[in-house]
Amino acid sequence: MTAPELVLTSSEMRQADRATIENGIPGIELMRRAGRAVADSAEKLAAPGDRIIVAAGPGQNGGDGFIAAALLFDRGYQVSLGLLGTPDRLAGDAAEAAKGWYGKVERVEDLSFHGADLIIDALFGTGLARDLEGAARLAVERMNASGRPILAVDLPSGIDGDSGAVRGVAVKATRTVTFAVRKPCHLLMPGRAYCGPVEVADIGIGGDTLEAKGGTLFANHATLWTHALPRPGLSSHKYERGHTLVASGGATRTGAARLAARAALRIGSGLVTVASPPEALGVNAAHLTAIMLRGCDGPEGLNTMLQDQRFNSLVLGPALGIHAGTRAMVAVAVHARRSLVLDADALTSFEGLATELHGAFRHAPSVLTPHDGEFNRLFKGHPDLVDPASKIERVRRAAAYTGAVVVLKGADTVIAAPDGRAAINENGTPYLATAGSGDTLCGLIAGLMAQGVPAFEAACAGVWIHAEAGASFGPGLIAEDLAELVPGVLRDLLR
Ligand SMILES: NC(=O)C1=CN([C@@H]2O[C@H](COP(=O)(O)OP(=O)(O)OC[C@H]3O[C@@H](n4cnc5c(N)ncnc54)[C@H](OP(=O)(O)O)[C@@H]3O)[C@@H](O)[C@H]2O)[C@H](O)CC1
Numbered sequence: 001m002t003a004p005e006l007v008l009t010s011s012e013m014r015q016a017d018r019a020t021i022e023n024g025i026p027g028i029e030l031m032r033r034a035g036r037a038v039a040d041s042a043e044k045l046a047a048p049g050d051r052i053i054v055a056a057g058p059g060q061n062g063g064d065g066f067i068a069a070a071l072l073f074d075r076g077y078q079v080s081l082g083l084l085g086t087p088d089r090l091a092g093d094a095a096e097a098a099k100g101w102y103g104k105v106e107r108v109e110d111l112s113f114h115g116a117d118l119i120i121d122a123l124f125g126t127g128l129a130r131d132l133e134g135a136a137r138l139a140v141e142r143m144n145a146s147g148r149p150i151l152a153v154d155l156p157s158g159i160d161g162d163s164g165a166v167r168g169v170a171v172k173a174t175r176t177v178t179f180a181v182r183k184p185c186h187l188l189m190p191g192r193a194y195c196g197p198v199e200v201a202d203i204g205i206g207g208d209t210l211e212a213k214g215g216t217l218f219a220n221h222a223t224l225w226t227h228a229l230p231r232p233g234l235s236s237h238k239y240e241r242g243h244t245l246v247a248s249g250g251a252t253r254t255g256a257a258r259l260a261a262r263a264a265l266r267i268g269s270g271l272v273t274v275a276s277p278p279e280a281l282g283v284n285a286a287h288l289t290a291i292m293l294r295g296c297d298g299p300e301g302l303n304t305m306l307q308d309q310r311f312n313s314l315v316l317g318p319a320l321g322i323h324a325g326t327r328a329m330v331a332v333a334v335h336a337r338r339s340l341v342l343d344a345d346a347l348t349s350f351e352g353l354a355t356e357l358h359g360a361f362r363h364a365p366s367v368l369t370p371h372d373g374e375f376n377r378l379f380k381g382h383p384d385l386v387d388p389a390s391k392i393e394r395v396r397r398a399a400a401y402t403g404a405v406v407v408l409k410g411a412d413t414v415i416a417a418p419d420g421r422a423a424i425n426e427n428g429t430p431y432l433a434t435a436g437s438g439d440t441l442c443g444l445i446a447g448l449m450a451q452g453v454p455a456f457e458a459a460c461a462g463v464w465i466h467a468e469a470g471a472s473f474g475p476g477l478i479a480e481d482l483a484e485l486v487p488g489v490l491r492d493l494l495r
């Protein structure tokens with residue numbers, strides 16, 4: 001089976017570099033391999049004899065640029081190189097690499113990018129430390145304005161390696177070649193949109209080293225959770241496949257719960273019941289067939305229902321209303337220690353009251369699925385959770401704080417567990433931004449947990465399957481379609 005794809009932060013990558021060097025591969029050799037990978041990648045974007053301009057920065061990213069420039073010259077390209085800063089500022093491996101470039105070292109300010117068939121952006125990589133200003137900013141602006149293809153070395157200069165944020169201005173790359181593994185900025189927005197296709201070059205940093213220095217952050221692909229997906233055997237009984245309970249809103253707010261319920265059924269929950277306020281029983285009854293229906297009056301009604309241990313997974317939140325009654329239902333669910341997915345109104349009902357959720361979910365598998373607005377409302381007044389620039393850091397901290405797996409939804413949904421594991425999703429589609437889409441996601445996650453899938457794997461699988469279903473439909477997608485597309489996605493996964 002293919003291993004999950006590790007993603008390493010800048011500091012983890014530095015540690016992996018250092019460990020590799022200590023194990024006997026000199027730093028300059030790593031840089032030569034990196035530079036060769038850049039030259040190989042450049043050849044895919046350039047025709048023989050083309051004019052290639054390398055913009056090199058003052059650190060090791062620039063060093064990679066020097067190596068690539070020398071190799072491409074040897075391979076018959078017309079190569080010019082411009083340096084940001086003066087050659088005497090180059091140090092260590094970058095200074096060594098510069099010695100291998102026998103051409104002129106121009107000032108980056110003096111380069112004219114318009115004449116290039118290809119620009120190689122080797123200004124900054126993982127060492128970017130602050131916003132771009134002055135000559136650095138101007139160089140990036142001129143590269144972008146040239147309209148010429150740009151190959152970014154490691155990452156587009158101006159993008160923060162860990163958060164994917166634009167530090168003032170950033171190179172809009174045609175393609176990016178990175179080393180050993182992808183970094184968070186290759187998956188997180190807006191960084192991802194600046195990279196173009198990302199090529200990962202093997203420069204000889206071992207899998208064990210990467211695992212030892214990273215090991216907790218992943219790209220969210222099937223390799224991360226396919227082992228945990230339920231595969232019913234011939235003798236499986238519906239009662240062994242779990243029973244998901246979805247709480248419905250009042251008479252005019254029932255659709256969200258039914259969307260979640262249908263998704264739970266489609267993902268394989270053996271039984272699904274909608275718990276409906278008495279006044280909404282009629283409207284729910286008119287729309288349900290395979291899904292069961294029970295009257296349930298507020299927190300006390302929920303408490304009574306949960307005396308039945310067969311309800312092993314719950315969805316609370318979609319269209320439930322923002323008020324104390326919803327908070328009380330959450331308290332009942334937490335007390336009952338069932339698998340739990342909280343979304344929408346169940347999260348917003350705790351606006352300004354996040355301290356009530358401190359550690360609340362550590363006793364049972366629980367998943368919170370806020371979008372940015374809900375996340376910020378929920379954790380208002382907790383700058384340690386809301387302020388970090390990196391989305392991964394915010395979600396990890398929220399998971400540690402609450403004891404739940406947290407899914408922060410968006411174009412780059414991040415899923416994090418209280419134990420620090422995190423995954424970045426990248427198969428999303430803008431068509432998923434449609435009414436009821438989030439309700440469907442809750443149902444998928446709860447339906448997986450009903451079948452015994454652990455919370456982190458259920459959340460990661462739910463997010464990926466939801467996105468894959470949406471992408472397979474494309475334009476015109478509405479939430480009702482999503483659950484119906486799940487069987488096709490599952491069929492491919494379980495093949
Ligand atoms: N990952 C690997 O296995 C390998 C990676 N390599 C390459 O090395 C870079 C990282 O190199 P590093 O030297 O740590 O960092 P950078 O080259 O990205 O940048 C550091 C220099 O840039 C200056 N700096 C930082 N921010 C700014 C800014 N906003 N404006 C101007 N100058 C800036 C910084 O100067 P200071 O003043 O902050 O000290 C540094 O001079 C990695 O990305 C790979 O490309 C190796 O080749 C080996 C293998």
Ligand SMILES: [K+]
Pocket residue numbers: 061121122123124125152153154155156157
């Ligand atoms: K770069």
